[in-house]
Amino acid sequence: MSDPKAEKPTKQWILNAFTMSTPGHLASGLWRHPRNRSSEYTDIEYWTDLAKVLEAGKFHGLFIADVLGHYGVYGGAGNIDRGLPGAAQFPISDPLQVLPIAAMAAVTKHLSFGITASTTYENPFLLARRFATLDHLTKGRVAWNAVTSHLESAARNVGLETQIPHDERYAMADEFLTATYKLWEGSWRDDAVVKDAEARRYTVPGRVRGVDHVGKYFKTAGPLTTEPSLQRTPFIFQAGTSTAGKAFATKHAECMFLAGMTPQSVRKSVDEIRHLATTHGRPRTSIKLIAGILIIVAETDELARAKYEEYLSYADLEGSLTLFGGWTGTDLSLIDDDDDLQFTGPGAIQSLVSSWTATVPGTKNTKWTKARVAQELAIGGAHARAIGSPTTVADVLQTWITEADIDGFNVSYAVNPGDFEDILRWLLPELRRRGVFWETYLAGTTRENYSADGLGPRLREDHPGAQYKWPAE
Ligand SMILES: Cc1cc2nc3c(=O)[nH]c(=O)nc-3n(C[C@H](O)[C@H](O)[C@H](O)COP(=O)(O)O)c2cc1C
Numbered sequence: 001m002s003d004p005k006a007e008k009p010t011k012q013w014i015l016n017a018f019t020m021s022t023p024g025h026l027a028s029g030l031w032r033h034p035r036n037r038s039s040e041y042t043d044i045e046y047w048t049d050l051a052k053v054l055e056a057g058k059f060h061g062l063f064i065a066d067v068l069g070h071y072g073v074y075g076g077a078g079n080i081d082r083g084l085p086g087a088a089q090f091p092i093s094d095p096l097q098v099l100p101i102a103a104m105a106a107v108t109k110h111l112s113f114g115i116t117a118s119t120t121y122e123n124p125f126l127l128a129r130r131f132a133t134l135d136h137l138t139k140g141r142v143a144w145n146a147v148t149s150h151l152e153s154a155a156r157n158v159g160l161e162t163q164i165p166h167d168e169r170y171a172m173a174d175e176f177l178t179a180t181y182k183l184w185e186g187s188w189r190d191d192a193v194v195k196d197a198e199a200r201r202y203t204v205p206g207r208v209r210g211v212d213h214v215g216k217y218f219k220t221a222g223p224l225t226t227e228p229s230l231q232r233t234p235f236i237f238q239a240g241t242s243t244a245g246k247a248f249a250t251k252h253a254e255c256m257f258l259a260g261m262t263p264q265s266v267r268k269s270v271d272e273i274r275h276l277a278t279t280h281g282r283p284r285t286s287i288k289l290i291a292g293i294l295i296i297v298a299e300t301d302e303l304a305r306a307k308y309e310e311y312l313s314y315a316d317l318e319g320s321l322t323l324f325g326g327w328t329g330t331d332l333s334l335i336d337d338d339d340d341l342q343f344t345g346p347g348a349i350q351s352l353v354s355s356w357t358a359t360v361p362g363t364k365n366t367k368w369t370k371a372r373v374a375q376e377l378a379i380g381g382a383h384a385r386a387i388g389s390p391t392t393v394a395d396v397l398q399t400w401i402t403e404a405d406i407d408g409f410n411v412s413y414a415v416n417p418g419d420f421e422d423i424l425r426w427l428l429p430e431l432r433r434r435g436v437f438w439e440t441y442l443a444g445t446t447r448e449n450y451s452a453d454g455l456g457p458r459l460r461e462d463h464p465g466a467q468y469k470w471p472a473e
Pocket residue numbers: 064065066067116145147148149150238239240241242243244245246257258259292410
């Protein structure tokens with residue numbers, strides 16, 4: 001009989017490295033910093049070296065965000081120039097490329113690769129084929145961040161006059177995922193591929209079929225041309241925050257990214273997401289929830305703070321305002337340099353300012369000019385920050401885990417891989433001492449490592465894609 005007084009095992013946190021295939025992901029201007037290699041993002045060694053660092057620390061995954069256009073809000077609609085000097089997520093290259101992912105897979109054994117791809121601009125069959133190919137080459141270590149895309153410039157890049165309306169993009173996304181589940185889960189019977197040399201049969205006839213998906217937005221006949229991979233459906237990430245976004249995410253996502261500056265604000269989303277999951281017939285805890293955070297850690301609080309200040313001296317504030325424009329649709333170039341945005345700024349700024357004044361030391365009596373706001377956004381964007389010694393940072397993270405009821409973190413950086421190396425050196429020993437971060441991976445595939453439920457690499461039975469599985473008879 002189990003002892004009712006026995007302590008529950010300590011929750012094990014998820015750590016994801018948050019990156020993008022660009023010199024200026026969430027820290028415009030920092031590409032110039034001598035410790036930052038992000039401007040080498042076009043070299044395969046940049047990716048393989050980063051993957052090795054992350055796997056040495058046993059990070060769960062390397063996640064690559066993506067957008068399909070320039071930000072084009074700050075400085076007037078369509079403006080290209082303001083974000084260029086700081087490399088504010090521009091230039092950017094395609095994360096869904098087999099070669100760099102396969103190269104990183106070749107130098108690691110367990111690290112997962114989360115890849116962003118758009119349901120608005122991709123094609124379900126072609127995307128299913130690319131992910132299946134990568135799931136093979138990585139031995140089941142890919143995740144798909146299924147995004148609906150939010151940049152006007154992306155729509156124009158692919159030949160549309162303007163964006164498809166927000167909620168309709170989510171309706172398309174829902175159908176897109178259904179079509180890909182049919183291809184991944186339903187077109188090859190589990191025992192279709194036998195590679196039986198004596199019987200001269202690679203695949204058994206009758207065990208591969210078309211899927212004939214005909215929907216409102218997409219048509220695909222199938223079968224998928226790629227043979228079944230370990231996970232079939234890649235592990236699904238999502239980050240929708242609107243009503244339509246949350247409805248979509250809580251139906252399909254296996255892990256969600258949450259934005260928010262305070263544990264209290266994120267807790268509201270967490271409670272809502274867990275409830276919404278149950279409305280789709282999924283258990284409350286079936287979706288792993290991870291919050292974005294910038295971690296700057298050093299031997300002491302003073303050294304960490306000094307490092308952050310030194311990073312800030314490289315920041316390109318026009319770049320931060322460019323990113324802010326793209327995220328919120330608000331052009332701060334229209335606002336006077338001297339305005340106190342705490343009172344006169346758009347809603348998104350006022351709520352950011354109130355969370356900064358609540359959480360960032362020494363900001364209570366600040367006048368929140370445009371430059372000041374840009375500085376707060378300059379490194380790590382609109383995510384929380386944990387800056388300090390190993391114990392300070394671990395305490396901040398623990399507060400988030402407890403108060404926001406989340407499962408882990410999407411960790412951004414100012415310099416790369418330097419900030420991740422610092423996390424390996426200073427923070428991970430402290431987290432392991434506290435028993436909250438694993439010594440090593442649980443298994444080989446993404447789904448097994450993130451879900452940590454011992455249920456194997458395939459979609460869970462309560463997931464909507466599971467109904468398309470075609471088991472051996
Ligand atoms: C941590 C995080 C990472 C995200 N990464 C991307 C990304 O790489 N590409 C993208 O187009 N959108 C990305 N988003 C935006 C979301 O996909 C989504 O559009 C946004 O959260 C707004 O939600 P809504 O579309 O439901 O309004 C990200 C959001 C968060 C919080």
